[in-house]
Amino acid sequence: MKIATFNVNSLRARIDNVVAWIERAEPDVLLLQELKCETAAFPREPFEARGYACAVVGQKSWNGVAILSRRGIDGPVLERLPGEPEDEQARYVEATVAGVRVAAIYLPNGNPVGTEKYPYKLRWMARLKAHARDLLARGGPVALGGDWNVIPAAADAADPSAWTEDALFRPQTRRAFREILHLGWTDAFRAVDARPHQFTFWDYQARAWERDDGIRIDHVLLSPAAADRIKGAWVDRWPRGQEKASDHTPLVVELADD
């Protein structure tokens, strides 16, 4: 089963790119972030026509996440991360696909540090940690995939010195990410690929893509029962080189079928 995560930076602006990539890569499950559209405006037709069921949590203008699956979607569908009921931002959706519990997450960016945005990011990570512990307690295969907005280590940035005070790389951010890993999760990409500088995001500015000046911030974390089934994990750089590309590119994780 191929599970992919892709921050599309507006699905309506990117629909041709996303459909072209699906036809090329044929993921079984696609976790989308930054839909930038309301749930009712989600373009289901091109996906359903290709056999994908859709679980969508959208929001006007910003955020928005979805799970697309060509192996069906089973409930219960969880449409928000527990722990802060007043949080209205569309950043979490979780459902079951072929016996695997999968979540699409869009973790807050947190910049600029020094505003309310950074504490919100840290609270969101604490909520995710608590929920990740509950998910592990169930014992089954789980994949938490998405735009984590975390650079885990210096090897995950072309120029780590440029990110030292950034919300994506501050020690507090990396510590919160490690706390989740240490519950028993596996960074699927790092489990199979030790090479530095394997990026999933390149800024639109300053010819960052052409200079390979990127960061690795899109991740799939696997529970032990899922990690035992890893067949491969790779970054697919093809979409980032296309016209009208998102600033992110997909990460794909392949799990052995039961």
Next chain:
DNA sequence: ATGGCTGTTCTAAACAGA
């Protein structure tokens, strides 16, 4: 560097992203 791009939007001399 109040820089650099790209998207959505109360079409902005704005705001957010990362």
